[in-house]
Amino acid sequence: MIELDTGAPLDLHRASVKPEWIDWNGHMNVGYYVVAFDQATDTMCKQFGCGFEYTRDKIGMTFVLEAHVTYDREVKEGDALRITTQILDHDAKRIHYIHAMYHADEGYLAATNELMLMNIDYASRRSAPWPDFAMERIEKMAAAHATLAVPKQAGRLIGLPKKK
Amino acid sequence: MLESLPYELPELVTRAPLDTHRSTVLPEWVDWNGHMNVAFYVTAFDQASGAFMRNMGLGRRYVDGKLGMTFVLETHVTYDREMKGGAPMRFTTQLLGCDAKKVHLFHEMYHAELGYLASTNETIVMNIDYATRRSAPWPLPVGERLETLWATHRPLPKPAKAGRVMGLSKKA
Numbered sequence: 001m002i003e004l005d006t007g008a009p010l011d012l013h014r015a016s017v018k019p020e021w022i023d024w025n026g027h028m029n030v031g032y033y034v035v036a037f038d039q040a041t042d043t044m045c046k047q048f049g050c051g052f053e054y055t056r057d058k059i060g061m062t063f064v065l066e067a068h069v070t071y072d073r074e075v076k077e078g079d080a081l082r083i084t085t086q087i088l089d090h091d092a093k094r095i096h097y098i099h100a101m102y103h104a105d106e107g108y109l110a111a112t113n114e115l116m117l118m119n120i121d122y123a124s125r126r127s128a129p130w131p132d133f134a135m136e137r138i139e140k141m142a143a144a145h146a147t148l149a150v151p152k153q154a155g156r157l158i159g160l161p162k163k164k
Numbered sequence: 165m166l167e168s169l170p171y172e173l174p175e176l177v178t179r180a181p182l183d184t185h186r187s188t189v190l191p192e193w194v195d196w197n198g199h200m201n202v203a204f205y206v207t208a209f210d211q212a213s214g215a216f217m218r219n220m221g222l223g224r225r226y227v228d229g230k231l232g233m234t235f236v237l238e239t240h241v242t243y244d245r246e247m248k249g250g251a252p253m254r255f256t257t258q259l260l261g262c263d264a265k266k267v268h269l270f271h272e273m274y275h276a277e278l279g280y281l282a283s284t285n286e287t288i289v290m291n292i293d294y295a296t297r298r299s300a301p302w303p304l305p306v307g308e309r310l311e312t313l314w315a316t317h318r319p320l321p322k323p324a325k326a327g328r329v330m331g332l333s334k335k336a
Binding site for chain 1: 196197201202203204206207210224227228233235236237238239240241242243246261262263266268286287288297326327328329330331332
């Protein structure tokens with residue numbers, strides 16, 4: 001396994017906006033923000049030994065149970081993205097975390113994605129506790145992230161300011 | 165505010181909830197877990213929001229005519245059950261609220277043959293002025309259509325999965 005990165009937040013993931021991610025409004029489509037964020041989840045899971053090989057070798061999988069996205073600013077084709085990841089909470093089977101996507105050159109916040117991820121047993125496709133090798137690393141990363149403030153985009157409720 | 169739209173609007177569907185949108189899970193939406201990837205649920209729901217907007221009179225002609233656009237501000241998804249490549253999808257859409265510039269929508273995605281609930285999506289969509297790319301009030305005829313639709317959707321009960329805040333119960 002790769003060396004564990006306990007920087008807080010995790011600040012490893014980089015990407016750029018692909019031409020096929022652009023929609024008729026001339027900016028990255030809402031679905032592809034989540035593609036970019038899902039790739040950042042892969043970067044996090046790789047830290048725990050639960051990346052592509054975890055599934056390829058038929059050990060387990062990770063499924064997203066729930067997701068919340070805030071679309072804060074547009075990004076255009078070719079823009080460089082920097083995505084940071086902060087663990088908010090975890091238990092025997094799940095991790096609650098939030099990604100923040102920044103325009104890597106201009107520095108502005110483009111979007112956030114709060115997620116609940118669950119470990120899945122490969123054979124039964126049902127929830128299962130994290131393997132020991134993963135749990136040890138999740139706990140180390142969570143401890144490192146515990147010092148961070150909870151971002152204001154976490155725990156949001158969707159609604160309009162006043163109903164008609 | 166735009167007082168009118170320079171094209172004919174489709175006949176307004178006012179069923180509560182709306183249930184016209186259908187789609188299919190494309191092969192390229194499937195990931196290494198052998199099911200529809202999380203992001204493409206959002207793409208599929210975005211197309212359901214597109215169907216809602218077309219019903220309001222805001223389809224491709226609205227953008228191509230450089231009149232305006234609609235942007236998603238925020239979205240919340242519950243992933244309830246897996247969908248495989250080729251699976252047929254049926255959507256329902258409930259208007260939970262609206263104001264001068266925004267709508268608050270709740271979509272449900274069902275497996276169209278097996279009938280199970282696959283996912284839900286609560287979302288806020290805002291009207292955007294084409295030239296400034298900033299928020300703007302709905303065009304007048306769209307505001308009128310929203311009022312008509314709200315009258316039929318307002319009596320619906322709030323869906324159980326609407327208004328969720330994420331967190332661990334500590335009892336996994």
